[in-house]
Amino acid sequence: MTTLTKAPESAAGRETPVRRRRRLDHVPYLLLLPCALVIGVLLLWPLGQVVVMSLYDLDSVRQVRGEREWPWAGLGNYAEILGDPFFRTVLRNTVLFAAANVVLTMILGTLVGLLLNRLGRRMATFVGSCVMLAWATPALTGAIVWKWIFDDTSGLVTWFFNALPDGLSGALFGRANWTGYGWFNDPLLFFAILTLVVVWHSFPFIAVSVLAGLKSVPSELHEAARVDGAGPWRVFWSVTSPLLRPVFGILVVLSTIWDFKVFTQQYALAGGTQDRSTYMLSIYSYATAFSPPPKYGLGSAAAVILTLILLVVTGFYIRALLKQEEL
Template sequence: MSLLTKSTGTAAARETPARRRPRVDRLPYLLLLPCLVIIGVLLLWPLGQVVGMSFYKLDSVRQLRGDREWPWVGFANYAQILGDPFFRTVLRNTVLFAAANVVLTMILGTVVGLLLNRLGKRMATFVASCVMLAWATPALTGTIVWKWIFDDTSGLVTWLFNKLPDGLSTALFGRSDWTGYGWFNDPLLFFSILTLVVVWHSFPFIAVSVLAGLKSVPSELQEAARVDGAGPWRVFWSVTFPALRPVFGILVVLSTIWDFKVFTQQFVLAGGTQDRSTFMLSIYSYAEAFSPPPKYGLGASIAVILTLILLVVTGVYVRMVLRQEDES
């Protein structure tokens, strides 16, 4: 009897680890599979094609269609782009434009979000819906409207400046007749208008995101700071901003990515790729690839460089988030 009990116990002991072995739940992976397939087909495969094209000399449509062999040039396209002084000018334009737009978009969006938080529920919903119309408007449609506003003959801005007294207009701007004035010809003025268009289109998302984050901040903390004598500015920097730091971090990264790859607004306002003094990386890549004579390999290498810059920006932010989580 004791031998039977021992043998039974030994067999049970041998079976216990197998029975207690955790089972892998494959359901989450199966649910993610369609999304991963779509991402791979629509994003990773085209990105791989662009990376591959950047290592070849492609200067005709026949080569792209496979009618002619692709000449391998290795990193020659990257060396040509990085060694071109014009690329450094384009990179400077892109960085300065993105920095200015991120700062202005974040400031305006945060101010609007704080104001929406002070309104009643119904009024805040109404105002937020109106503000989101700018975000919902397609970039092409909105830019066409702004281009009409600055039209040199029938635009609203031209009409307003013509309504100024001649003496005042001449004293301030050196001219009294603004009909025919090229608002998009001067690079500084062009970038100013482009910044206005991009900020107008981007700040509603920031405002609504900040408003959503403010709803999660305990009102007791803000009230306690006010009781201690803190003003609105002090309450924001000591209570609100630390609580919304993760939200602001995500919004800064998203804004940086969007502003680095602005293309539609610039292409429409500039009327194409003729004015190289206002080039940024996205339109520079397009111009090199599709302007005659086409240089698809050079255009692809510029696109890869832009992608790497954005990956570095995203990687820095992810590292900062992980470091904050480790410290907390």
């Protein structure tokens, strides 16, 4: 009987685990390559174009003439933007508005997330679905609805104040007839309404994200804290909040980015770019680029400055968050 034996592989031809691992090291990069190409085309290329445009003295006249050679401005556009006193006012408005909206959105979203976590499954599903309607509503649609609510003739707010007794309305607000009152004319009142609109549209995402984080917290930790005599407030600050710190960190970064570049709601409520007293960086960049006389180079420089501010703020916050995680 003949027995066939397999010839032993040579050491040089046998694939070791280390060699196999090295051969497969490039596979994740190949899988990520299509996504990286899409991001590069859709995000990085337009951003690069804006940076290039910010370095030239580009306006609509040269675009209409079809001039191929744009006058080089270098950092002149940035110097003009940063030297403009009105830019500092716009930057102050943006920072104060973003800070107020981030705080209010995080507080309201966290409270709603805690509420959803305490409700039963059916009620939590119903309430969560209702809350997510605000998040699902397009920003422009929501802004139009809120503008109607504060309409000076037929809006719900105007109707409510007109329904108050004349004596009470006059004693509290100094006027009895609210028909024709311009709710969007006063800058402080305009920012208050804009804050209401942005927080209403943003808090559902925070609530659902906090709810997802709460579901990952072991219930045994809460039970142990209650056994030790901790109340709900103490349980949240000593047990829940430290465990959800990474979630809160990401949500704060996202909220900061969104609130810094609010555009649609402000443009819709203000009815354009006429009211300069309510300008923020997004509207300022748009108005500089497209309002007569259009200055695309200056508008691009303002957009790049806004992007750099967001990168710096986000970088510092993520660095602080990583340090806390290491500690």
